[in-house]
Amino acid sequence: MYENIHNWKHLKEKRMELRTNSTSAEATLWHHLKARKLYGKKFRRQHSIENYIVDFYCPQEKLIVELDGKDHYGTGGQEYDAARDARLKKLGFRILRFENRMIFEETAIVLKEISKLLWIE
Numbered sequence: 001m002y003e004n005i006h007n008w009k010h011l012k013e014k015r016m017e018l019r020t021n022s023t024s025a026e027a028t029l030w031h032h033l034k035a036r037k038l039y040g041k042k043f044r045r046q047h048s049i050e051n052y053i054v055d056f057y058c059p060q061e062k063l064i065v066e067l068d069g070k071d072h073y074g075t076g077g078q079e080y081d082a083a084r085d086a087r088l089k090k091l092g093f094r095i096l097r098f099e100n101r102m103i104f105e106e107t108a109i110v111l112k113e114i115s116k117l118l119w120i121e
Contacts, residue, residue: 005091011048018046018053025067025100026055032111033065041118049091052084063117064088064095067103 007015022030026045033043033056043065047057056065068081085095094117098110 005050007048008051011051011053015046015048015053022046023067023069023100025069025103028103028107029056029065029067029110032107033114038111039115039118049088049093052088054088058118061118062093063114064093065114066095066097067100068097069100 022045030045032038033045036042041058041060044057044059045055047054049057049064054064055067057063058065066081081097085097088095096114096117098113102110
């Protein structure tokens with residue numbers, strides 16, 4: 001039997017809150033991904049998979065893009081991210097991670113790295 005692992009209802013308010021209060025790095029990258037601007041691929045922001053909320057998700061390519069701020073490098077942050085990534089990879093997702101600063105300092109490189117993982121017809 002197929003089990004839906006996407007956008008569980010109990011996370012809806014949290015997803016909405018994260019969308020409303022996005023970081024400046026998230027808002028900047030979203031500007032480049034929304035409305036199918038990157039090779040016509042649809043991206044969603046603050047999408048949940050099981051109990052994890054990912055920053056950006058391209059369902060067509062099962063691609064997750066995560067932006068990491070200082071919280072990801074503190075105590076426990078890297079361990080949590082590693083366990084989370086392992087679970088998502090086990091479910092068949094591909095994951096790209098970028099530091100927030102890269103969105104502002106190296107936008108073209110970030111977009112090129114994302115593009116490399118998109119199946120372009």
